[in-house]
Amino acid sequence: MNTTTIRVAGLRVRHRRTTALDGVDLEFPTGVHGLLGPNGAGKTSLIRVLATAAGPAEGRVEILGHDLADRAGRTEVRRRLGYLPQQFGHYPRFTVREFVSYMAWLKEVPADTAPWAVARALDRVGLTASADTPLKRLSGGMVRRAGIAQALVNDPAVLLLDEPTAGLDPEQRLDFRALLRSLAEEKTVLVSTHLVEDVAGACTTVTLLDAGRLALRDTPEGLARKGGDAPEELGGNALERGYTLALRDHRSASAAGGAR
Numbered sequence: 001m002n003t004t005t006i007r008v009a010g011l012r013v014r015h016r017r018t019t020a021l022d023g024v025d026l027e028f029p030t031g032v033h034g035l036l037g038p039n040g041a042g043k044t045s046l047i048r049v050l051a052t053a054a055g056p057a058e059g060r061v062e063i064l065g066h067d068l069a070d071r072a073g074r075t076e077v078r079r080r081l082g083y084l085p086q087q088f089g090h091y092p093r094f095t096v097r098e099f100v101s102y103m104a105w106l107k108e109v110p111a112d113t114a115p116w117a118v119a120r121a122l123d124r125v126g127l128t129a130s131a132d133t134p135l136k137r138l139s140g141g142m143v144r145r146a147g148i149a150q151a152l153v154n155d156p157a158v159l160l161l162d163e164p165t166a167g168l169d170p171e172q173r174l175d176f177r178a179l180l181r182s183l184a185e186e187k188t189v190l191v192s193t194h195l196v197e198d199v200a201g202a203c204t205t206v207t208l209l210d211a212g213r214l215a216l217r218d219t220p221e222g223l224a225r226k227g228g229d230a231p232e233e234l235g236g237n238a239l240e241r242g243y244t245l246a247l248r249d250h251r252s253a254s255a256a257g258g259a260r
């Protein structure tokens with residue numbers, strides 16, 4: 001059943017004097033949800049709050065029925081969460097297996113099932129053959145895959161991935177999209193990306209943020225249809241045109257609202 005697992009109401013996030021999110025309301029059920037938006041739109045700020053890595057200035061966030069304002073709720077959510085930050089600290093001398101095993105231990109994966117959970121996570125990202133290679137000898141794309149493996153190791157109900165395809169080559173990106181599709185039935189996955197192709201290839205919904213506000217919620221097909229109606233001069237494919245048009249519509253609606 002497609003139940004809502006993430007609920008965000010009136011979310012405001014500030015970094016000193018910058019307002020990164022300005023009153024955002026969102027709900028996500030199980031499925032893979034793409035988070036798009038230009039630089040500084042607030043994607044990372046949203047993901048960090050959902051990951052319990054940062055607190056909001058205002059608003060309410062509920063994940064898997066737990067209110068994140070509540071300390072016990074945050075602890076419970078952390079156990080059932082997988083998070084790939086945009087920049088993640090890894091341990092260059094650790095092998096891939098040691099790194100993912102260490103993350104499994106931090107996430108309190110039971111010791112008797114941990115080796116199996118680590119092997120499964122490595123298999124899902126195609127790193128089994130490199131399990132005993134130190135992280136410092138991996139390419140950037142492989143390190144990112146190790147990051148995705150650590151996010152998956154506790155078989156999380158909610159998976160938050162901040163730019164997971166950055167640094168992946170085209171073949172790895174296709175594999176990654178197939179992995180996302182395979183997770184869509186059982187998990188709630190939120191993926192921030194700059195690549196509209198990621199959204200088309202793997203996501204059930206698209207959420208577009210712009211300057212801290214929600215600009216659009218749609219399906220990838222809906223966004224492509226919007227782009228299909230856009231003038232060809234905009235360039236790009238239908239999805240890219242849909243993205244550009246949605247941003248323009250949102251900005252002119254905001255400007256008209258502000259002028260009133």
Ligand SMILES: Nc1ncnc2c1ncn2[C@@H]1O[C@H](COP(=O)(O)OP(=O)(O)OP(=O)(O)O)[C@@H](O)[C@H]1O
Pocket residue numbers: 015016018019020037038039040041042043044045046
């Ligand atoms: N640590 C910080 N200190 C000050 N301002 C910040 C900080 N982190 C983010 N911001 C500001 O908050 C706003 C939202 O940033 P955020 O990183 O959430 O956007 P984003 O959509 O993830 O951007 P990008 O696509 O570039 O990663 C931006 O104006 C950014 O400059």
